[in-house]
Amino acid sequence: MSLHLTPLAAAGADRDDLVTFLTRNVFPFHVRPRTTAGQAGAAIDAGRWGDDEIETFWIDDEERGRVGVVRLDDLADATAMVDLRLGEQHRGFGLGAAALTAATDRVFREHPGVIRLEGQTRADNIAMRRTFERCRWVLEAHYRDGWPVADREPVASVAYSVLRRDWANGTTTPVQSLVPDDRARVIAAAWAAEERLLTPGVRGDSAALRRLLAEDFVEIGQSGRRWTRDDIIAALVSDPGRGDGELSEREARRLAPGLVLLQYLLRFDGRNSRRASIWRCEPEPRCVFHQGTSVP
Numbered sequence: 353m354s355l356h357l358t359p360l361a362a363a364g365a366d367r368d369d370l371v372t373f374l375t376r377n378v379f380p381f382h383v384r385p386r387t388t389a390g391q392a393g394a395a396i397d398a399g400r401w402g403d404d405e406i407e408t409f410w411i412d413d414e415e416r417g418r419v420g421v422v423r424l425d426d427l428a429d430a431t432a433m434v435d436l437r438l439g440e441q442h443r444g445f446g447l448g449a450a451a452l453t454a455a456t457d458r459v460f461r462e463h464p465g466v467i468r469l470e471g472q473t474r475a476d477n478i479a480m481r482r483t484f485e486r487c488r489w490v491l492e493a494h495y496r497d498g499w500p501v502a503d504r505e506p507v508a509s510v511a512y513s514v515l516r517r518d519w520a521n522g523t524t525t526p527v528q529s530l531v532p533d534d535r536a537r538v539i540a541a542a543w544a545a546e547e548r549l550l551t552p553g554v555r556g557d558s559a560a561l562r563r564l565l566a567e568d569f570v571e572i573g574q575s576g577r578r579w580t581r582d583d584i585i586a587a588l589v590s591d592p593g594r595g596d597g598e599l600s601e602r603e604a605r606r607l608a609p610g611l612v613l614l615q616y617l618l619r620f621d622g623r624n625s626r627r628a629s630i631w632r633c634e635p636e637p638r639c640v641f642h643q644g645t646s647v648p
Contacts, residue, residue: 423435475510600616
């Protein structure tokens, strides 16, 4: 894949093209998913797309043409920031990782005062998070309720970064935890959250369920039906069941840092079933997958 960055003159010859790009594409994980021409023009006039500390580039691919923009901010500081946006028709083809690599090379080669490049996104922006990880950026922060969302509660945000020394040496420096081994704590938090999900008071409360179930949550029911987060919340609120569930034969395994698999036998409403849940703890536990199988 041959991809390169082309300087973008936001306040000059490229103004109209940039306004068109920002207004014709929807960016669902940005604070402002849709931008009007007036908003785009005002941002350009205010220098948010180019000034002494900001550089903006078109992302150009030999096969697909002009696929997006990348903005590099705070270039006079030790920590610079990156904002990467692909056009809707160019998402899902692996272009994000190539563009992020090109942007990283640009920053560290042309700005010797920058020792660290950072990017932030919503915690549920799985595509961008995978892009950071493919480029060997390190997850450094999780901000609870850190990302405002119009007409709904804020969601968590995350921050990834790459260090100049890692870029130069082809290495990855992991974040050093203040807790030597937090497996027991994470597993205990996942079990506590699982047990809360089995209480009628929580099952009948949509707000409580939204705090415990990740936005990308999926459940495979005992009938084989696939349930989304909204599906299962509606079903539980309408029929939360009677009494708390009884758990036995518990097993827990950490799949990755902050990711826990729970397995157990559940007796609930007079029925037995084998259950498996995957919890993502970053740091608050939220369930991303659940499956149940009836036991005769």
